[in-house]
Amino acid sequence: MPDHDEWLWGWDPTPGIVSVWAEPSGHATVWRRVGGELRVEHARFRPWAVVDRIDDVRRPGLGVRELAGDGELRWLVDADDARRLAHVRDRPTTLILPPDEQYLVRSGRTYFRGLGFDDLRRMQLDLETTGLDPGRDRILMIAVRRPDGSATTIEGDEADLVRRLVAEVRAEDPDVIENHNLHGFDLPFLVQRARALGVALALGRTDEPGLRQRGARRGVTSGDGEPRIRYVAPGRELIDTLDAVVRHDFATRDLPEHGLKAVARHLGLAGADREVIAGDRIAHVYATDPERVRRYARADVEEVAGLARMLGGPAFALAQMAPRRYERLADAGPATGVIDPLLVRAYLRAGTALPLHRPGTGEPHAGAALHLFASGVAHRIVKADVASLYPSLMRTYRIGPARDRLGALLALVERLLDLRLEAKAKGRAAPAGSAERHRHEAMSAAMKLVINSAYGYLAAGALTRFSDVEAANEVTRRGREVLHLMCRELAARGVTLLEADTDGVYFAVPETWTEADERRVVDDVAALLPSGVRLELDGRYAAMLSHEPKNYALRAYDGTLVLRGVAFRSSRAEPYGVAFLRAAIDRLLVGDVPGVRTAYLASIAALRRRDLTAHDVATLVRLSRTPAAYAEQRAERRELAYEALLAESRGWEVGERVRVYRTTGGGAALARDGARDYDVDHYVRLLRTQFAARLARAFTADDFAVVFADPDQLALFTVPLETIRPILRREEG
């Protein structure tokens, strides 16, 4: 019986590894932090590869071992130097990892054994520049936060500034260098400026004068068609907090945007007196008030340090499991980046042959179920959903990759589901804010990441070694089955189904029901589901406006309004319309139809009296054409934003965002403070066609016409508003 914990954690107990660097020569350097002190160790390893045939492979100096089982990749070859493996490297079927991963996989070592996140020596750095283009702009200042928490800024002549940064990094000797968008901005900018200035950028722990590169999907490119890369500093881990933010937001989906300032504010990391300077004003402010820029830059590195600690735990925890460098696990996709390396290590540890990567079978992959049962307004809403539906189904029905003869993926999922519950419980038991709690929560989040991507791994086609579309289809089929069963059994117990999506369902309960009744019906249905599939009551709301699939508004029992979907939240939507929509839905969901009408009339009146500003009616447009490109298309199709810019004879840059509105007489203008010369009729029309229309499902056609009748036209046959009731209508399918 293979040891599943070895599959999960590796087996070599060596503690304190904070960085690994390996060369094709078979030489590995391992940096370990033991009792706070850094130790550098040198090790030899035999570079290896796994191949599917050895007829032309056997030659002197090459070790060959046959692996067990029926996988095609059954010959493990190794040598004292990777150059001896050159002849197998170019075969498309060969499994050959980067040297550092070869070392970690075969040694069974991983990063950070016995270390906590706070044991790392972490340093943050942030560039302030005159602009975004290193070909044209230059560095004004570099803010640095040292491992001891002190922050400083480096200024002066640019070449000198880069030299002093390098000296600072080498003197402080951090294990980790962090910043927000480090790989997307600071490092590429620094590399290009250092090259232009002829300064050596020796940021690593080896004596190399510059940085190395690795391919990375979310990296930078040096030009059209050039591959995307990220930089590597041997001996240190280059960590981008933007990666951690993106990963965090995938799980929570609660961040309004991913910029440092916004995230820091959202997570409560920003100080009340946080200095703020718009990016394009930095150079100007630096010339007039450099102290302000210093405060700003120091705040940046402080926030990055806080953010890295708050959101960097999962990557730290993953590095204790998977045989890859910490910085690779920080930006890796979970299927190819975490699970595949775990499986490869498990197979080699078990001495078992691996299957070949298979191109996509062409078998279409059927996805999740989505139903809209009813649209309009409903009250006493309950949301019930299944936690971790897909991995639960994989475990319950033993759905794993057909070619995974060891059953390693299912074994990992199973073990992680249990260990995660333990980690969650330990986290809850630890004091709030303690390092112990941080450790357990980070571990739990890392495990959740792996668990939830096990299904994505199956469906990943040619990208993952054990992918299996049939198995993935079986998971979604079971998922649809569970959702269907849930809906049927809920409906049979007297609730009104509204919308169901993948693993959750919204429904309305009868007027007489108490909260206990709601919980009971969820528990009753939960008991009918397959064991291992846990249905839970996820939320309760006073009312819901169901508009279209994935587009709805909820009113919580405390009166808070939640709007979901493009129909209700769009960055381009004119602010006056959004404000109307919120006010109208707020009234609608308490059954106050006259209030809806009042909100509508108030918006029209505000437009007509020009109480609103141009800013209120303007739409936000991102410019995607150059002035030349627009000039070419202008004869065929005119666009408001560019017309406004031309009318003001102002140039623009692609990517710029502007607020534009239609002026009296049909012209276009950029919104600016105080302007009110907007086309009232146009915006009154828009209010009805674009915004009021989103309440159409809530009324019969006749009632809708009454509620949103033109205030100037006296209807002849009209019903009193007080008698109109919002409706709920059944949808087909």
Added chain:
DNA sequence: TCATACCGGGG
């Protein structure tokens, strides 16, 4: 109108 391509960030 509908599909699909692209973006998210940094000064």
Added chain:
DNA sequence: GTGTACGGTATGA
């Protein structure tokens, strides 16, 4: 040897 956990927006047919 980069990578199929999304959701909004911009674009083309």
